[in-house]
Amino acid sequence: MIPTITVFERSPDGGRGLARDMRVRWALEEVGQPYEVRPVSFKAMKEGAHLALHPFGQIPTYEEGDLALFESGAIVLHIAERHAGLLPDDATARARAITWMFAAVTTMEPPIVEREIAVLLERDESWHAQRLPLVEGRIRHRLGELSARLGDADWLDGAFSAGDLLMVSVLLRLKRSGLLEEYPNLVAYVARGEARPAYRRAFAAQLALFTAGSTG
Amino acid sequence: MIPTITVFERSPDGGRGLARDMRVRWALEEVGQPYEVRPVSFKAMKEGAHLALHPFGQIPTYEEGDLALFESGAIVLHIAERHAGLLPDDATARARAITWMFAAVTTMEPPIVEREIAVLLERDESWHAQRLPLVEGRIRHRLGELSARLGDADWLDGAFSAGDLLMVSVLLRLKRSGLLEEYPNLVAYVARGEARPAYRRAFAAQLALFTAGSTG
Numbered sequence: 001m002i003p004t005i006t007v008f009e010r011s012p013d014g015g016r017g018l019a020r021d022m023r024v025r026w027a028l029e030e031v032g033q034p035y036e037v038r039p040v041s042f043k044a045m046k047e048g049a050h051l052a053l054h055p056f057g058q059i060p061t062y063e064e065g066d067l068a069l070f071e072s073g074a075i076v077l078h079i080a081e082r083h084a085g086l087l088p089d090d091a092t093a094r095a096r097a098i099t100w101m102f103a104a105v106t107t108m109e110p111p112i113v114e115r116e117i118a119v120l121l122e123r124d125e126s127w128h129a130q131r132l133p134l135v136e137g138r139i140r141h142r143l144g145e146l147s148a149r150l151g152d153a154d155w156l157d158g159a160f161s162a163g164d165l166l167m168v169s170v171l172l173r174l175k176r177s178g179l180l181e182e183y184p185n186l187v188a189y190v191a192r193g194e195a196r197p198a199y200r201r202a203f204a205a206q207l208a209l210f211t212a213g214s215t216g
Numbered sequence: 217m218i219p220t221i222t223v224f225e226r227s228p229d230g231g232r233g234l235a236r237d238m239r240v241r242w243a244l245e246e247v248g249q250p251y252e253v254r255p256v257s258f259k260a261m262k263e264g265a266h267l268a269l270h271p272f273g274q275i276p277t278y279e280e281g282d283l284a285l286f287e288s289g290a291i292v293l294h295i296a297e298r299h300a301g302l303l304p305d306d307a308t309a310r311a312r313a314i315t316w317m318f319a320a321v322t323t324m325e326p327p328i329v330e331r332e333i334a335v336l337l338e339r340d341e342s343w344h345a346q347r348l349p350l351v352e353g354r355i356r357h358r359l360g361e362l363s364a365r366l367g368d369a370d371w372l373d374g375a376f377s378a379g380d381l382l383m384v385s386v387l388l389r390l391k392r393s394g395l396l397e398e399y400p401n402l403v404a405y406v407a408r409g410e411a412r413p414a415y416r417r418a419f420a421a422q423l424a425l426f427t428a429g430s431t432g
Contacts, residue, residue, distance in 0.1 A: 074317070125343070
């Protein structure tokens with residue numbers, strides 16, 4: 001059965017691959033699972049049919065027969081559990097890889113998103129220039145801890161896993177901030193993720209949707 | 217094998233049950249798994265032995281034989297996968313429950329934590345009073361969506377699951393904010409969680425550590 005995912009009809013990032021459907025595309029490419037894409041407009045995203053799939057009115061969603069999921073972390077875990085290639089076979093190593101999945105989306109991503117909110121929504125507020133360094137300090141704190149743990153390893157815990165897939169995806173959001181560059185081993189880690197053939201196929205697929213000028 | 221979890225030696229919340237070990241205690245109580253507790257000081261939390269367990273220097277961690285995990289979401293999922301009672305048997309319903317686990321810690325919790333950061337760390341900044349309503353607006357937005365989805369159901373998707381356990385835990389952080397009270401069905405939902413015998417046992421256990429004046 002070919003799953004269907006929803007994506008932005010118009011990408012807020014112009015196809016830079018930062019929308020969360022990219023994580024799901026990448027996971028599907030890693031395991032060799034073909035998929036279909038249904039673009040959703042910003043308006044439709046907040047309406048009944050899509051809200052029935054995603055109570056918070058976002059993308060991506062994942063539909064496969066009578067299964068409908070939202071939350072990119074949960075979707076990537078679902079894919080990783082049903083196909084080989086994204087989680088170790090050993091139960092202990094598998095639990096650790098899932099721990100890194102949660103670490104990516106609950107410990108590392110929130111301060112990064114908070115910076116984006118500050119830049120996008122609070123840019124014109126009187127406090128923006130003064131507050132931004134505080135927010136960036138919180139990101140640096142986490143990056144420093146992650147950099148220390150990664151050391152000179154290729155991936156966070158043994159072979160590439162769904163934990164790395166989500167962590168690289170989260171760190172990619174920092175690309176234009178200049179913050180990642182302070183941690184050379186994290187820059188190299190992200191580059192290793194981007195160099196994976198599955199990442200490149202997924203990136204090309206999301207970009208094609210926008211360069212083709214498609215509106216779904 | 218009896219697992220060991222780490223907890224705050226001194227609770228920042230004075231035993232109100234908001235530290236993230238509470239989620240793990242609650243999950244262990246729901247499935248009837250005894251556990252041991254190792255309190256960690258704020259100083260030790262940032263030092264080598266604990267950082268080896270938890271790269272971000274936080275609690276809780278979970279040790280069980282040669283398995284060592286961090287991230288409360290991942291720990292609750294590990295417990296839920298190895299014991300009956302926290303995830304449905306049906307694969308489709310199980311994937312949906314895991315989706316709610318991710319929704320709790322990645323969609324609902326970050327704006328709530330952002331409010332706590334604002335109140336704790338930016339209280340004396342010139343912008344605090346002006347910015348707080350913006351932060352609270354983001355929380356209300358998510359609460360409204362969650363309230364609409366829950367409707368008059370007891371739990372988010374069928375029987376009580378690890379998804380409800382995490383969502384109730386996250387919403388409990390709002391208790392003193394006054395925000396939850398705007399959504400009576402969410403107030404009742406949280407109260408149903410708190411009324412569960414497993415929740416009450418877990419709450420009493422974390423409180424006992426602090427009222428006993430223990431420093432580990």
